[in-house]
Amino acid sequence: MxxxxxxxxxxxxxxxxxxxxxxxxxxxxxxxxRHGSVLQPSPVKQYAARHGLKVLQPExxxxxxxxxxxxxxxxxxxxxxxxxxxPEIVWNMSRLGTFNLHASLLPQYRGAAPINWAVINxxxxxxxxxxxxxxxxxxxxxxxxxxxxxxxxxxVEAVHxxxxxxxxxxVVKTVDMLLQGAVKTIPQEQLTSDDEPxxxxxxxxxxxxxxxxxxxxxxxxxxxxGLSPYPAAWTExxxxxxEHLTLKIYKTAMESASSALHPTGTxxxxxxTYLCIALPDGYIHVKSLQxxxxxxxxxxxxxxGFRCDGWRVE
Numbered sequence: 001m002x003x004x005x006x007x008x009x010x011x012x013x014x015x016x017x018x019x020x021x022x023x024x025x026x027x028x029x030x031x032x033x034r035h036g037s038v039l040q041p042s043p044v045k046q047y048a049a050r051h052g053l054k055v056l057q058p059e060x061x062x063x064x065x066x067x068x069x070x071x072x073x074x075x076x077x078x079x080x081x082x083x084x085x086x087p088e089i090v091w092n093m094s095r096l097g098t099f100n101l102h103a104s105l106l107p108q109y110r111g112a113a114p115i116n117w118a119v120i121n122x123x124x125x126x127x128x129x130x131x132x133x134x135x136x137x138x139x140x141x142x143x144x145x146x147x148x149x150x151x152x153x154x155x156v157e158a159v160h161x162x163x164x165x166x167x168x169x170x171v172v173k174t175v176d177m178l179l180q181g182a183v184k185t186i187p188q189e190q191l192t193s194d195d196e197p198x199x200x201x202x203x204x205x206x207x208x209x210x211x212x213x214x215x216x217x218x219x220x221x222x223x224x225x226g227l228s229p230y231p232a233a234w235t236e237x238x239x240x241x242x243e244h245l246t247l248k249i250y251k252t253a254m255e256s257a258s259s260a261l262h263p264t265g266t267x268x269x270x271x272x273t274y275l276c277i278a279l280p281d282g283y284i285h286v287k288s289l290q291x292x293x294x295x296x297x298x299x300x301x302x303x304x305g306f307r308c309d310g311w312r313v314e
Contacts, residue, residue: 001025003042006164007081010101011044013168014079015051019175022073024048025083028057062087077178079171080133091133096178098133101171103163104201105145106131107188110138111201115160120226121199122218124150126159128167130174132185141185143174155225155251204231211235213265213313217254217282224252232290235313247313250296251288256281267308275299277313 002011003026014021026048029039041049048055054073058066067089078098080086091098104114105127111117118126127147132140146166150159177183192198204227211220211233227233228250237245255276262268262278269275276283290296291306 001078001083001086002044002081003027004082005043006103006160006167007083008043008047009164009168010079010081010171011047013172014175015053017172021053022075023054023056023070025056025058025070027084028059061090077175079175081167081171085137086133088135099130099143099174099178100133100138100140101167102129102131102138103160103167105129105147106138106142107191108196108199109201110198112203114201115156115163116204116226117199117201118226119150119154119156119159120223122222126150126163128163128170130170131188139188141187142191143177143183143185144170146170153225155228157229206231206234209233211249211313213277213279215279217256217279217284220279220284221252221254224249229296237311238314239310239312241310245311246292248290248292248296249286249288250290251286253285253287255283255285257283265312265314267311267313269303269308271303271307271309273300273303275303275308 001024002008011021011024024044026042026044029041029045032038032040045055045057056066056069060066061084070090071093075094077096078091078094080091080098080100082101086098102114103126104110104118105125106129109117109126115126125147127145129145130143131138132143134140146169148159148162148166174183209227209231211223213220213235215223224233232248232250234246234248237247258281264279266278267275268278268283275286275289277286286299288296288298289302291302
């Protein structure tokens with residue numbers, strides 16, 4: 001069960017490994033285009049269709065016809081990767097249970113956007129976890145975990161791609177362990193500590209992505225890379241005429257200073273090769289950005305078509 005590219009890698013590994021996949025569950029096709037007249041299948045459906053796998057696309061996971069069809073497949077094991085929250089009637093159906101692949105080191109970052117929040121928070125390590133489903137989301141007993149470092153300039157795309165590949169490895173390993181009866185689970189409560197409070201990973205909305213320039217250069221740098229390339233951190237450009245423009249920022253670098261020489265939010269640029277934003281503890285160098293209605297570009301290309309005189313960020 002899954003929808004995006006992150007789930008395709010695990011499905012691919014199972015297909016190429018020769019496992020008997022009796023069915024694939026994914027989201028209904030998504031309406032696209034101006035009038036929603038074009039239906040776009042999920043990446044998981046596209047892969048499944050190319051390999052002749054049976055595909056189920058329920059609108060509601062408690063729908064009686066879907067539950068009956070799923071039960072008729074008589075799956076010994078159900079695997080969830082980047083999908084919706086399942087009702088008990090679904091996750092408690094198969095003989096060996098249902099396990100989920102989650103892109104964090106549980107119990108940290110339970111929720112919809114674990115990779116984003118790990119980078120936003122400046123973590124130096126993250127990983128993936130397989131665990132059995134139960135009633136409360138992302139709280140079931142852990143089967144296995146794999147850890148990876150997060151480099152100081154990694155963005156979400158880089159971390160996502162590494163975890164996606166490792167996730168395929170871990171799903172296959174977990175399936176083999178379950179088939180061999182070699183699984184020894186660990187309750188997540190045993191991995192919690194008062195010294196390390198649990199950090200959530202809630203769904204990210206547009207307003208979540210707005211940059212707070214008062215946070216300091218490290219926090220802003222981590223925030224930008226934690227949302228790059230999607231959905232992208234953004235800010236608002238304003239000038240003395242009262243004009244407003246939305247600017248997405250994809251890549252930055254930090255320049256520390258004991259105190260900035262300019263008020264927070266001031267744009268410092270030569271209008272040719274560099275664009276910096278003044279913060280309380282230094283400057284953020286903007287490297288890649290996108291003005292509303294334009295394409296993403298590096299800063300030199302941006303400055304060839306936009307003069308920053310009189311503008312600041314809010």
